[in-house]
Amino acid sequence: MSDDPTPQPTVRERGLAKMAEVYGWEFxxxxxxxxxxxxxxxxxxxxxxxxLSLRDRRLLLLGALTAQGLFDVAGIQIGAALQNEELxxxxxxxxxxxxxxxxxxxxGTSLDHVIGAQIDQRNKKARKAAQNGR
Numbered sequence: 001m002s003d004d005p006t007p008q009p010t011v012r013e014r015g016l017a018k019m020a021e022v023y024g025w026e027f028x029x030x031x032x033x034x035x036x037x038x039x040x041x042x043x044x045x046x047x048x049x050x051x052l053s054l055r056d057r058r059l060l061l062l063g064a065l066t067a068q069g070l071f072d073v074a075g076i077q078i079g080a081a082l083q084n085e086e087l088x089x090x091x092x093x094x095x096x097x098x099x100x101x102x103x104x105x106x107x108g109t110s111l112d113h114v115i116g117a118q119i120d121q122r123n124k125k126a127r128k129a130a131q132n133g134r
Contacts, residue, residue, distance in 0.1 A: 015039030018047050022054060023076070024083040055086040062095060066111045067103040074111060078118040089119050 009017070012029060016039055019027045030039070047057060058081050065074040081087040087095070092115045100108025 011040045011044045012036075014048065015042075015044035018043040021084075022047060022058075023080045054084070055081075058086060059095070062111070063099060063103070066096075066099050066107050069107060069110070071110055071114045075114045075118055078115055079121070082118060082122050089115075092119075 016027045016029065019039060022043065027039075029035075047054075052060075058077055061077055062074060062081075065071070065077065078087075078092060081092070082089075093112065096108050096112035096115055098108075099111060
């Protein structure tokens with residue numbers, strides 16, 4: 001037992017915090033078993049395990065998503081990787097080219113299109129923010 005009176009975060013709080021770290025925006029608690037398993041197990045436990053960095057996990061996930069053709073989810077991961085500065089445009093483009101050789105050219109080039117769309121979206125937001133800052 002610890003004598004530290006500081007309250008420890010709950011599993012849900014740890015999961016929500018890790019989700020925010022992974023995706024770059026704050027998450028609110030959600031209803032239902034699917035959200036509970038996602039927050040409490042996937043993020044509080046699996047994404048929080050030692051041994052791999054957030055970037056490592058994201059790279060693995062991008063490969064798996066590309067192999068499965070889940071480009072909508074890959075787009076979310078790419079946007080978060082850019083926002084968190086885990087991967088830059090050059091690295092992302094290299095990932096898509098590399099994956100072409102392992103998951104096939106159609107999947108690799110589809111990922112490259114998603115990368116381009118995410119980069120364009122990010123650049124538009126940056127331009128808009130710069131214009132509003134004037």
